[in-house]
Amino acid sequence: MEDVRMKEGLSACMNCGVCTAVCPAAAFYNYDPRQIVSIVQTRDDEAIEELLKSEEIWYCGECMSCRPRCPRGNTPGYVIQALRTLSQKLGYFVESEKGRQQLALKRTVGDNILRTGYCLVPTAIKPELHPEQGTVWRWIFDHDQEIYPQYSEAYNKSGSGALRRTSDETLEELRRIFDITGGTEMFDSIERFSDQKAKQMGYEGADEEYFLDVYTRNSNEHY
Amino acid sequence: MKRSSWTDYQKEIADNDYYYARSCIRQNFFPGSEKVFLSILGKDLGRNIYDDPLHTSCTGIGYHSDVVPLETIMTVVARQFALMNEAGYENFTSSCITSFGIYTELLATWEEFPEMLDKTRENLYKATGREFKIPKNLAHTSDVIFHHREEIAQKAKRKLVNAYTGEPLRVVEHIGCHYAKIFPKKGVGGSEFPYVLAGMVESWGGEIVDYPERRHCCGFGFRNYLVQANRGYSIANSHKKLESMAPQKPDFIVCNCPGCSMFLDKWQYTIAEMEGTTYGQNGQGIPVLTYEEMAGLILGYDPWADLGMQMHQVDVEPLLDKLGIEYDPAAKYLGRNGKYIGKPEAALINGCSEDRLYKINR
Ligand code: SF4
Numbered sequence: 001m002e003d004v005r006m007k008e009g010l011s012a013c014m015n016c017g018v019c020t021a022v023c024p025a026a027a028f029y030n031y032d033p034r035q036i037v038s039i040v041q042t043r044d045d046e047a048i049e050e051l052l053k054s055e056e057i058w059y060c061g062e063c064m065s066c067r068p069r070c071p072r073g074n075t076p077g078y079v080i081q082a083l084r085t086l087s088q089k090l091g092y093f094v095e096s097e098k099g100r101q102q103l104a105l106k107r108t109v110g111d112n113i114l115r116t117g118y119c120l121v122p123t124a125i126k127p128e129l130h131p132e133q134g135t136v137w138r139w140i141f142d143h144d145q146e147i148y149p150q151y152s153e154a155y156n157k158s159g160s161g162a163l164r165r166t167s168d169e170t171l172e173e174l175r176r177i178f179d180i181t182g183g184t185e186m187f188d189s190i191e192r193f194s195d196q197k198a199k200q201m202g203y204e205g206a207d208e209e210y211f212l213d214v215y216t217r218n219s220n221e222h223y
Numbered sequence: 224m225k226r227s228s229w230t231d232y233q234k235e236i237a238d239n240d241y242y243y244a245r246s247c248i249r250q251n252f253f254p255g256s257e258k259v260f261l262s263i264l265g266k267d268l269g270r271n272i273y274d275d276p277l278h279t280s281c282t283g284i285g286y287h288s289d290v291v292p293l294e295t296i297m298t299v300v301a302r303q304f305a306l307m308n309e310a311g312y313e314n315f316t317s318s319c320i321t322s323f324g325i326y327t328e329l330l331a332t333w334e335e336f337p338e339m340l341d342k343t344r345e346n347l348y349k350a351t352g353r354e355f356k357i358p359k360n361l362a363h364t365s366d367v368i369f370h371h372r373e374e375i376a377q378k379a380k381r382k383l384v385n386a387y388t389g390e391p392l393r394v395v396e397h398i399g400c401h402y403a404k405i406f407p408k409k410g411v412g413g414s415e416f417p418y419v420l421a422g423m424v425e426s427w428g429g430e431i432v433d434y435p436e437r438r439h440c441c442g443f444g445f446r447n448y449l450v451q452a453n454r455g456y457s458i459a460n461s462h463k464k465l466e467s468m469a470p471q472k473p474d475f476i477v478c479n480c481p482g483c484s485m486f487l488d489k490w491q492y493t494i495a496e497m498e499g500t501t502y503g504q505n506g507q508g509i510p511v512l513t514y515e516e517m518a519g520l521i522l523g524y525d526p527w528a529d530l531g532m533q534m535h536q537v538d539v540e541p542l543l544d545k546l547g548i549e550y551d552p553a554a555k556y557l558g559r560n561g562k563y564i565g566k567p568e569a570a571l572i573n574g575c576s577e578d579r580l581y582k583i584n585r
């Protein structure tokens with residue numbers, strides 16, 4: 001693996017488990033970053049391939065709490081990032097329930113970026129998909145044109161300020177950056193592998209129904 | 224380690240002439256905080272700060288959800304630096320902890336792997352025709368407020384003191400993992416004793432209260448919140464923090480990161496609706512403030528018209544009362560031309576028995 005995060009994230013793990021002790025994902029899921037680092041360290045191709053198809057590599061929250069605490073200066077969170085990137089490149093992510101969720105992330109955050117210049121915008125945080133956002137968010141969502149302009153004259157318009165409309169020229173620059181640096185390729189490969197998997201699973205393809213499936217399905221076998 | 228060990232991690236923070244990069248999350252949930260930050264810098268402190276319409280998201284949430292590759296985010300970040308250079312600035316300040324973590328990570332990666340810096344320059348030039356220089360100074364916007372905290376204290380209209388009792392307000396802080404856990408030396412106080420918020424609270428007359436899970440993650444966990452099926456992770460970690468701080472009876476929570484501010488506010492609503500638990504006094508929630516809101520309140524900014532604190536789920540009025548702030552309760556739910564736009568449906572966390580009664584009587 002050529003990913004620099006693999007070089008930065010891992011050298012001579014001594015299996016002490018400090019990373020697991022501070023890890024919020026380990027507190028919630030049946031997840032052990034120590035074990036992942038240990039498997040990667042063996043350089044056993046078969047075991048690594050299994051990891052790339054597993055649920056485990058998708059549990060980490062990338063909080064990096066493990067980084068300052070590891071006595072060997074490792075960062076299991078970086079190792080996870082490198083594994084996830086590879087899993088998506090090879091199409092292995094669709095082999096796990098949590099991995100298949102990458103489609104939902106691409107279709108929400110990923111597409112928002114290229115469409116609006118932001119990872120999120122108020123109109124995309126739909127209360128029916130976000131009941132946890134509460135009653136005040138619903139009120140904001142229903143009255144965005146009344147509320148945001150009080151804090152930003154440029155709301156949805158050109159100019160400086162919060163949630164200003166990103167110009168077409170800027171969006172075009174972003175798109176070219178994505179094209180040249182592998183971002184577009186990553187998006188396309190997530191879509192392509194998801195579409196194949198969706199068909200295997202009996203959907204017509206990676207359509208809205210499949211999206212909602214991966215976005216909401218929880219087998220409850222992760223704890 | 225001694226209590227004073229934050230001084231081992233003093234970072235340099237530019238004093239003036241900042242290039243401001245907004246945050247996707249902050250501008251969504253706390254647009255008033257961004258507005259007031261610019262006003263504090265410009266009007267109260269007389270500093271120069273540039274609000275550039277050309278910059279974009281750093282794509283950090285996409286990067287930490289693993290849909291945006293490393294080379295892509297590097298080039299997007301390089302574009303932000305190029306825009307800063309073109310505008311004639313060299314001090315970059317970011318309104319987001321996720322972005323700040325990414326900027327620190329990428330600057331360190333470029334230093335260690337210069338070939339990646341070369342590649343990024345090449346990619347940026349090919350994609351946009353732009354070129355960039357590494358910023359002279361990189362600071363999170365809370366660093367900038369921290370840097371000016373004594374000047375803010377001098378100009379403040381009030382202190383973080385309980386107006387009824389004269390006692391300092393009890394404040395719990397939450398730093399946000401990516402502020403200093405990625406590169407401890409880049410955050411005021413490092414990762415074990417982050418001092419950026421505590422320093423503000425102390426300078427402004429409040430009392431910082433320790434709690435066992437102070438360093439624990441708020442539970443955002445990127446894909447663990449963004450995908451509905453995973454949200455149990457997010458609420459479980461916020462729950463752990465709230466349970467741990469509640470016995471200290473804090474008057475409010477102050478957060479460094481816009482995401483954490485939002486989660487600790489919203490998850491209090493969800494926990495109350497799910498199991499009837501509330502963590503604040505009088506059966507309500509614990510108000511969660513951004514540091515801009517905390518600074519804005521002591522400087523005399525209006526909680527609704529300036530700071531937009533009606534956008535919080537947990538009501539902030541009990542805190543405003545304690546601070547002795549006069550505010551117009553009727554002005555909370557006004558639209559942009561001062562017309563009443565209706566109010567949010569009452570929820571358990573707001574303890575609004577009147578509203579519930581109103582609903583029943585209707
Ligand atoms: S803390 Fe570091 S050395 Fe210990 S198990 Fe984790 S990665 Fe290995």
Ligand code: SF4
Nearest residue numbers: 023060061064066077
């Ligand atoms: S980055 Fe991942 S592995 Fe490390 S502590 Fe956070 S959740 Fe655990």
